[in-house]
Structures are given as structure tokens and as C-alpha cells.
Amino acid sequence: MFAAPLPRISRRRRKALSQSLPTGLKTWIEARDPFYLLAEQTQVIDRSVEIIRQRPALWTASDRLFCDLGFNNRKVFDRFYAALAPDFRWCGLELQAELHDEAVKDAPHYAANPVDFVHAAAGTSDGDIEIALDGRDDAYHPNDGSTTVLSLARDQSLGRRRTVPALDLARFLLDRSTPDTKIVVKMDVEGAEYDLLPHLLKRDVMSRIDLILCEFHWRRFPFPGQIAQLFQTDEMIRRYRGRGVLLLSWR
Numbered sequence: 001m002f003a004a005p006l007p008r009i010s011r012r013r014r015k016a017l018s019q020s021l022p023t024g025l026k027t028w029i030e031a032r033d034p035f036y037l038l039a040e041q042t043q044v045i046d047r048s049v050e051i052i053r054q055r056p057a058l059w060t061a062s063d064r065l066f067c068d069l070g071f072n073n074r075k076v077f078d079r080f081y082a083a084l085a086p087d088f089r090w091c092g093l094e095l096q097a098e099l100h101d102e103a104v105k106d107a108p109h110y111a112a113n114p115v116d117f118v119h120a121a122a123g124t125s126d127g128d129i130e131i132a133l134d135g136r137d138d139a140y141h142p143n144d145g146s147t148t149v150l151s152l153a154r155d156q157s158l159g160r161r162r163t164v165p166a167l168d169l170a171r172f173l174l175d176r177s178t179p180d181t182k183i184v185v186k187m188d189v190e191g192a193e194y195d196l197l198p199h200l201l202k203r204d205v206m207s208r209i210d211l212i213l214c215e216f217h218w219r220r221f222p223f224p225g226q227i228a229q230l231f232q233t234d235e236m237i238r239r240y241r242g243r244g245v246l247l248l249s250w251r
Helices: 011-018 023-030 041-053 075-087 097-105 169-175 193-201 224-231 235-242
Strands: 063-069 089-094 115-119 121-123 127-133 147-149 161-168 181-187 209-214 246-249
Touching (some): 041 075, 041 209, 075 181, 089 097, 121 127, 169 193, 193 209
Antiparallel strands (some): 127 147
16 A cells, blocks of 8 residues: 655655664564655655555545644645645644734635644643743754743753643544544644653543644754653554554654
């Protein structure tokens, strides 16, 4: 089913990107499994669209929902939207108020297939959380206005702190779907994936999720304990697949 090759990338670039990968992910790459898409962003998006189109359960569903967690400036969102818009309902979460407001102002751009843009962070429960603008430019992840939960931020100074609403992701997805819905989640949440993915596995919404496109931020947040918990074994990957869900990492 996933016989098509991954996007090509130079040996030098592949080596540079994979230097700090956890052992579990290297194993998946060597097996040419589509779990990990190692390529430039536009290539990864195009390959992700191909994989979405290859998911049988998704295309036999009577209702399909695409949810973007962390739509930011919408550059990535808009590529997925352009490729898949008529075939899905659309929603997205963004914790930066300015970016959310810009998306709402651009609603006419999405008039043919309206998008429910929500100002909130994806969380494991409802309520306010503290976040911070990541102020460090480390060459690999230049400061592009990304934000993260305060506990993961390199710069936790008062000038960078914000309080924003958070929504229980499992409940949010359940509220916007039915048992007949199949859901695709694009997850770029700057480190919160380490909490969100185990959280989803424990909730009823898993029966509705068909695919998760997730960027894991082990370079930005290199916390050995969290990385080991998720990637030194393939237990979580097996659990997702045991539920019929394909979990993709897309850096």
C-alpha cells in the first residue's frame, strides 16, 4: 500500500537531519517505512497528501474532517487546503491571537469550503495555560514567532509570557465529529505532542482518527526522559497502528 518511494533528498542533507534522531526513528527510516518523512517541507506535504489519498477507510467514510493544530501563518495549512479542500471539513487551533485574527479576516479566501479557526492551544484539558514566545534562533529552528508551553520555553522572561485558552483535544475532536467521521490531524504544537499523543490513545476519539501528521520537536526540546518514553521503543507506534491509525512524523 505504501510502496511509493519517499521524496528524494541529498545524502548530505539526510545525514545532517538525522544526526540526532532517536534510535527508534532511525530503525523506521532504515526500513523505508512511511512513519518518518525526511525531506524538505514542500516535499513532505506533497507526500503526506499522497498518503492521505491512499487511506481506504478515510475515503469510504461519509464524513471527513481535517484538523490543523498550530496553523500559525497558514502556509502549511493552505497547501493541504489547496490539495484536499472539497473532500474534507476543516478546522484549526492557533494559540497566538494575532495569527488567529488574521485567519478570520481571510475567511472569504475559504468561502467555498469554510474553516473553523479557533483561538486556543491543543491541550489535555480545558482551561487557561501559560505559553512563551520562543526567543532563541538556533539556525535549525530560527525564531519564526513560534510559541510553546511555558515549561518548555528557553526564554521564560515576563516579556515573552502569555496566558491563552486551551481545549481538551479529544473533546474538541469529538464535538466536531460523529461516529461516521474519519479525522486527519496535522499536529505542529512545539513540544506539546509529547503529552497530546498519549492523551488521545486513552480517549474514545481514537476510533475516529485515521491519520496523524506530527512534527516531533526533539531538536528544539531535547529532553532525554520524554524522548526515551516515546521513541526508544516502538510501543506507542504499535499502539496507534493496532488501532488502525497511521502516525507520521514529518520533519
